[in-house]
Amino acid sequence: MDGAAVTQTSEHAHLVAEAAVVRFAGDSGDGMQLTGGRFTLATALAGNDLATFPDFPAEIRAPIGTTFGVSAFQINFGGRKIKTVGDQLDVLVAMNPAALKVNLDDLKAGGLIIADNGTFNDKNLRKAGYEENPLENGSLANFKLLSVDMSKMTLEAVKEFGVTNKEGLRTKNMWALGLIYWMYDRERAETIAWLQQKFAKREDIASANVAALNAGHAFGETIEQQSEIRPVHVPPAPIDAGLYRAVTGTQAVAWGLTAGAMLANQRMVFCSYPITPASALLHTLAELRHYNVETFQAEDEIAAVCAALGASYAGSIGVTSSSGPGVALKTEALGLGISTELPLVVVNSQRGGPSTGLPTKTEQSDLFQSVWGRNGDAPLCVLATRSPSDCFETAVEAVRIAIKFMTPVILLTDGFLANASEPWQIPDLTKMEPFPTQFATDPEGFEPFSRNPDTLARPWAKPGTPGLEHRIGGIEKQDGSGHISYDPQNHHKMTMLRAEKIQRIAGDVPEQAVDLGTTTGKLAVVGWGSTYGPISRAVTVARAEGLDVSHIHLRHIWPLPRNLKDLLSGYEQILVPEMNTGQLVKLLRAEYLLPAEGLNKISGQPFKVAELDAAIRARLS
Amino acid sequence: MTNQTVPEKLQPKDFASDQEVRWCPGCGDYAILKAVHKTLAEIGATVEGTVFVSGIGCAARFPYYMSTYGFHTIHGRAAAVATGVKLANPDLDIWVVGGDGDSLSIGGNHLMHALRRNIDMNYLLFNNEIYGLTKGQYSPTSRIGTKSPSTPTGSIDTPVNAAAFALGCGARFVARSGDIMQAHLVQTLTKAHGHKGMSFVEIMQNCIVYNDNVFGHFMEKKVQKDAQILLEHGQPLRFGADGQKGLVLDPKTLSLKVATVGEDATEDDILVHDETNAVLAGLLARMEPPHFPVAMGVLYNNPAAQTYDQEMKTQMAAATSESQGKLEDLLTRGHTWTVS
Ligand SMILES: Cc1ncc(C[n+]2csc(CCOP(=O)(O)OP(=O)(O)O)c2C)c(N)n1
Ligand code: SF4
């Protein structure tokens, strides 16, 4: 569905496609991520919209040639808005038998396989679990096959530069890239300049890589004469003018948190403990010291959240991050943050659960954990990001709300968002409203648990401020004075105040908008998090065919947007697709008594557009 | 000429909060509270620059009784919270208070890491060898055979030696004192505060309700002189009612021995305390009655060249001064392209 088929043939032997999906797959050492990254940039420069996803092997150093050592990079690009990485592949580049074996299922019927037959020897075939060579036994008849000895042709091309055999073979990925550049008519200049810079100290290696790239490209020109394989023209997409870059969700969260802290005129103290897929955020932020970001690798997730909370108490914005199992460990300290009403941001890069679950696979099954998963009546704010570029704005928003409402905020992303990348229009920072922190300084009438009449937030009085000395803790406290209190009425009042404060966040954020479609109608598809891309694409396609379906996507999971009940009441049916057994859908039903219905997928993989398309049609026919 | 008023040095009572103290009458915690008030006055602390962080337990109620800043956190996690406080503001003077359960059971991991990181703060472990707040279960410092509601037939697990644990974690300042040793306690706390880096002080504290007199065999007045050795840096390791007993090293077994001057040792045989000697500190920490006196005072004081928080502060200052990053630079780092 996404990554549409070739739509027409032009006069010249060029085919034209609205969009295309390509996956580069090979051994971990074959440089597939790098290849994909260069193709992404060339494609962005050619004016296409795009989305990419890397698929790293779960093992750190899997043996060469094995199926579990396969590393892949997928890109969907097109002449229209691209919202997913594509359901099915148009082209699969397989650098060895294992790469073919693992990825073939995703290739659409009639799709093109480009395989390096130089690697399809007995040993590699056996490692991949093939009894016979699939390139030769007719088993790939449903596909187009371009079987070339890339290894040999690459070595031939780099011969003159005097590099070793091993070094020569390492440029094979550039040969493959050259061929794909020919196929999609991409400029090579940027890649050549990049290679020359990257290998500035090894001129021979630089030259070999460039030669391999050019040889792959030249090979394309020769096969055009001899086979049915044709270059495909993917026209540029209508893209808003501006300055762009590629971002992954992880980068955008890191920069958004940093931006948020800057807008708050704060130092960020980021405390974390490594866990897949959240570690990359720690790594990214650890490099941002000069943006006033202090990072601390704690001894465990409990220490990480506690240190972040300690930092917030001391007057910095404390941030911690983890994934499901690690967030579970932070639970008790989150309660302390709620009780002491301190700002704190917790980023949860969700992964498959329960327990260790599927560390490298994506899921969105921590919504209940975020909204309800604590002892006591312990409300906090929960936000969810929808796409790599949306991560920036949502992270800024998390910092803003945490400080303004003196509350922990959970920011939900997931394993898919963390690694996926897309072009991002770099925002005009001068248009972002600063929200400088107002610390309490006046001892006159100071009470640690007095409240701002609008937000109900308590004052933030940091240690070191003369005259504001006070004690806080997790024991119930007297409204106002903050002294320990076991008074029954006071506990009731404080519980309600804490809940009301969180509800007031809904008054501080925009009303829920309809992302695609109309504000009333037959069917609303309501999503949250990384299902945004596939839902949006499916609804776009359905609406283009005249189906009465709209897409609503939530950033604010708790509190829910203030107009959401009224909005949802305007549709005859509500469908809530989620990568869990139905968490948002239960929340909506419980809060609104509306007959929302779930669509659930728990395979560790994002929804395919086709799956959503079928679900929409089933409800509207 | 300005009329500058020199801030008056605060008195011990200035460090007391207006909250009613709720420990059991006769609890050793009262005496420790008093000693801390006195210490803060003596070192010239300010109320606004001082923060008390604690976990959960009877001991951990401590911050509420101080007029300084205070954070009563969750069971076992005080060291981790305090680490964050110090990271955010290294200028604050931080004291962490925890019981033996809080510090060595649920919080053992955080204590270990705070000690090895050498965060510049003071950790006071109130050891009463029992879980006071939860009504008297045995704790990780309870001796074998301790009868408690959860061990009616006597505990069977080997206790942890708090000072030896701290030394094992890489602590650079380890001391011991007791609730009823007012002057000694104030002196010890003052030294702990003077140490640059994390200081660890184990304070023997009597829980009059659930573990009364558990330290009587070395804390009571009548046995004190023979059952304790008061450590003084540079002074011979002598003790006993008449001061004739002392510690000597048996070179064959690399262990300490109690000897009596004039009987089985000369004055020269008696070891001299060197608080910078980690090996000696380890030997002293492990001495236990009845064969040995309990070592009280500063067992080890050997500041490291740097503390974690200072090192971090230096790195942050270097990073932010050389190029205080602008957000726009951050977002345009790496490859960008323009769509027109
Ligand atoms: C997570 C958690 N588990 C258990 C408890 C119950 N609890 C409170 S204090 C305590 C032990 C107290 O013993 P200690 O730390 O020695 O302090 P003391 O009361 O003796 O001063 C326990 C088990 C708790 N508050 N939180
Ligand atoms: S239970 Fe023991 S430690 Fe707790 S306050 Fe009472 S006497 Fe003190």
Ligand SMILES: [Mg+2]
């Ligand atoms: Mg205790």
